[in-house]
Amino acid sequence: MPVEREKLVELYRTMLKIxxxxxxxxxxYWEGKSPVFNIAADPIPGEMHLYIGEEAxxxxxxxxxxxxxxxxxxHRSHGHYIAKGGDLKKLMxxxxxxxxxxxxxxxxxxxxxxxxxxxxxGGIIGAGIPHAVGAALAFKMxxxxxxxxSFIGDGAANIGAFHESLNLAAIWKLPVVIVVEDNLYAISxxxxxxxxxxxxxxxxAAYGIPxxxxxxxxxxxxxxxxxxxxxxxxxxxxxxLIECLCYRYxxxxxxxxxxxxxxxxxxxxxxKDPIPNFRxxxxxxxxxxxxxxxxxxxxxxxxxxxxxxxxxxxxxPEPEExxxxxxx
Amino acid sequence: MxxxxxxxxxxxxxxxxxxxxxxxxxxGEDVGKYGGIFGVTAGLLEEFGEExxxxxxxTESAIIGSAVGAAAAGLRPVVEIMFIDFxxxxxxxxxxxxxxxxxMFGGKAKLPIVVRxxxxxxxxxxxQHSQSLEAWFMHIPGLxxxxxSTPYDAKGLLISSIRDDNPVFFIEHKMLYGLEGDVxxxxxxxxxxxxxxxxxxxxxxxxxxMAMVHKALEAADELAKEGIExxxxxxxxxxxxxxxTIINSVKKTHRLVVxxxxxxxxxxxxxIAAMVAEEAFDYLDAPIKRVAAxxxxxxxxxxxxxxxxxxKDNIISAVREVLGK
Ligand SMILES: Cc1ncc(C[n+]2csc(CCOP(=O)(O)OP(=O)(O)O)c2C)c(N)n1
Numbered sequence: 167m168p169v170e171r172e173k174l175v176e177l178y179r180t181m182l183k184i185x186x187x188x189x190x191x192x193x194x195y196w197e198g199k200s201p202v203f204n205i206a207a208d209p210i211p212g213e214m215h216l217y218i219g220e221e222a223x224x225x226x227x228x229x230x231x232x233x234x235x236x237x238x239x240x241h242r243s244h245g246h247y248i249a250k251g252g253d254l255k256k257l258m259x260x261x262x263x264x265x266x267x268x269x270x271x272x273x274x275x276x277x278x279x280x281x282x283x284x285x286x287x288g289g290i291i292g293a294g295i296p297h298a299v300g301a302a303l304a305f306k307m308x309x310x311x312x313x314x315x316s317f318i319g320d321g322a323a324n325i326g327a328f329h330e331s332l333n334l335a336a337i338w339k340l341p342v343v344i345v346v347e348d349n350l351y352a353i354s355x356x357x358x359x360x361x362x363x364x365x366x367x368x369x370x371a372a373y374g375i376p377x378x379x380x381x382x383x384x385x386x387x388x389x390x391x392x393x394x395x396x397x398x399x400x401x402x403x404x405x406x407l408i409e410c411l412c413y414r415y416x417x418x419x420x421x422x423x424x425x426x427x428x429x430x431x432x433x434x435x436x437x438k439d440p441i442p443n444f445r446x447x448x449x450x451x452x453x454x455x456x457x458x459x460x461x462x463x464x465x466x467x468x469x470x471x472x473x474x475x476x477x478x479x480x481x482x483p484e485p486e487e488x489x490x491x492x493x494x
Numbered sequence: 495m496x497x498x499x500x501x502x503x504x505x506x507x508x509x510x511x512x513x514x515x516x517x518x519x520x521x522g523e524d525v526g527k528y529g530g531i532f533g534v535t536a537g538l539l540e541e542f543g544e545e546x547x548x549x550x551x552x553t554e555s556a557i558i559g560s561a562v563g564a565a566a567a568g569l570r571p572v573v574e575i576m577f578i579d580f581x582x583x584x585x586x587x588x589x590x591x592x593x594x595x596x597x598m599f600g601g602k603a604k605l606p607i608v609v610r611x612x613x614x615x616x617x618x619x620x621x622q623h624s625q626s627l628e629a630w631f632m633h634i635p636g637l638x639x640x641x642x643s644t645p646y647d648a649k650g651l652l653i654s655s656i657r658d659d660n661p662v663f664f665i666e667h668k669m670l671y672g673l674e675g676d677v678x679x680x681x682x683x684x685x686x687x688x689x690x691x692x693x694x695x696x697x698x699x700x701x702x703x704m705a706m707v708h709k710a711l712e713a714a715d716e717l718a719k720e721g722i723e724x725x726x727x728x729x730x731x732x733x734x735x736x737x738x739t740i741i742n743s744v745k746k747t748h749r750l751v752v753x754x755x756x757x758x759x760x761x762x763x764x765x766i767a768a769m770v771a772e773e774a775f776d777y778l779d780a781p782i783k784r785v786a787a788x789x790x791x792x793x794x795x796x797x798x799x800x801x802x803x804x805x806k807d808n809i810i811s812a813v814r815e816v817l818g819k
Binding site: 212274290326484487492 | 527531553621799800801
């Protein structure tokens with residue numbers, strides 16, 4: 167089925183939003199951390215795992231989701247949250263540890279939560295997969311046609327929770343889609359050294375569910391595969407597994423020397439960069455003019471700048487806040 | 495003497511033991527080429543090869559479980575769980591399998607396993623990467639729990655842990671990795687279960703663990719200016735706990751403050767305080783005080799995290815309180 171112009175432009179805008187937001191985060195991150203690296207230094211304290219390069223995956227999948235569909239993210243989830251329609255200001259403020267952040271500064275960049283968008287993520291590998299299965303169980307029991315999507319890395323596909331969750335989702339025929347983002351590495355360990363099958367999509371067979379491998383640098387390929395899986399889930403036909411082959415241009419975390427990446431690898435993957443390639447395609451096909459594309463770029467950059475300003479000007483939480491929310 | 499960082503001291507212990515004993519292997523996430531995300535296993539892959547230095551998938555349960563099998567079959571695994579917070583996904587293998595087998599099998603299974611892991615706040619790594627969960631492991635009979643505070647202790651205790659025939663849970667506070675100190679070049683051991691008096695004093699005993707040892711020493715320095723002599727005792731091994739050293743110190747000073755970064759409720763300090771109350775109550779001139787983190791998960795924001803971590807000033811106030819000053 168042909169995709170409407172509006173949807174194509176939205177895909178482009180979303181990818182760009184993730185990219186520009188994170189490129190700015192990468193710059194701000196180093197502000198307080200040189201010349202001597204102090205991980206806890208302002209303005210963005212703590213570890214930082216960026217999604218730059220993988221934007222087509224979250225974008226292509228979330229384009230099919232409604233706000234009341236559930237997404238379980240990972241430790242690298244800015245992109246998932248933005249693609250789900252997240253609030254850039256509250257997101258940025260959370261990265262800064264400010265009171266106005268998504269979690270009032272309690273969670274930081276790995277622990278984002280937005281009840282209104284049915285979005286959550288966390289720092290324990292694989293922990294979100296059963297959460298998505300549980301949300302899918304709830305949707306099914308409540309007679310809703312919602313779906314739950316769990317994004318995970320290729321590394322996470324080796325943990326027990328992945329296998330237990332797929333099995334449970336399969337036997338209970340739940341509306342859940344597991345999206346594996348195969349960016350080739352789990353920190354420094356390449357997928358070839360952690361997983362003996364070629365693609366995680368093959369593992370779906372072990373649970374009796376469909377599994378597909380797609381080009382995660384091509385937003386339309388992801389969009390199509392996810393569209394099928396999500397529609398299938400909404401129809402009550404059960405779970406699916408999608409593996410998206412992609413690449414993270416940055417280190418596992420900011421400050422990672424990346425000595426494990428072979429020389430020239432990144433350059434090869436830069437040629438497949440989902441964003442300039444999609445922009446060129448849209449212009450080539452007459453969906454956007456150069457001017458329109460530039461205008462989108464400016465609009466998105468302005469949103470990011472606004473989010474940064476908001477985060478910088480926001481107050482710190484009061485120290486006593488540390489004691490709140492242990493119990494409700 | 496030559497100075498090494500805490501991370502380098504651990505690295506040297508691993509290297510020297512691996513040279514001495516070919517049955518030792520190291521496994522864990524990113525322990526190979528990356529050298530461990532905190533650098534503790536740096537260079538081991540180059541020296542000992544992929545057979546003995548194994549990068550694993552993200553598979554904590556199998557990392558510990560396979561160590562149990564390998565140890566029972568004659569090897570001496572030293573495995574790494576990157577953050578103590580991740581142990582939850584592997585608890586059965588640690589609590590029910592590694593810790594219980596020797597006992598259940600009538601003392602016949604030898605399980606020389608070391609599980610190295612990191613704990614502690616201070617990096618703004620938030621609730622799932624900052625915990626101090628040592629009390630959980632102290633609660634498990636059959637598991638030794640080691641918690642060093644200096645580079646010297648780290649090396650000697652790790653060598654002893656590797657040579658021990660029991661499973662040892664070896665906890666490294668991540669804010670200590672960069673700390674420098676004197677470390678002898680030759681291999682040496684520090685017996686497990688023996689505390690160390692890090693500073694002698696006669697007025698009050700402060701039992702402190704891991705990173706808190708250094709805050710206790712700073713507090714002691716400051717209090718010394720007012721003529722208050724604090725004795726700082728570092729248990730070094732939390733299970734088995736060196737009761738004798740702690741009790742003898744309390745018998746001398748008649749006052750006890752226990753300091754740890756774990757939350758106060760059911761924390762290691764509860765055990766130490768109860769033990770002193772049971773066995774040396776008559777020697778106490780004041781109620782025991784505990785300085786510990788509040789009963790909350792570790793928050794992310796730096797303002798909140800520093801409210802969470804016990805400070806030198808908290809220790810000073812507690813000491814004054816038990817002294818009635
Ligand atoms: C249970 C658990 N084990 C280990 C880690 C440490 N860790 C954080 S991210 C990561 C690599 C994840 O790789 P992958 O799932 O492929 O996701 P990617 O980082 O590539 O997006 C590891 C090992 C963790 N957070 N949780």
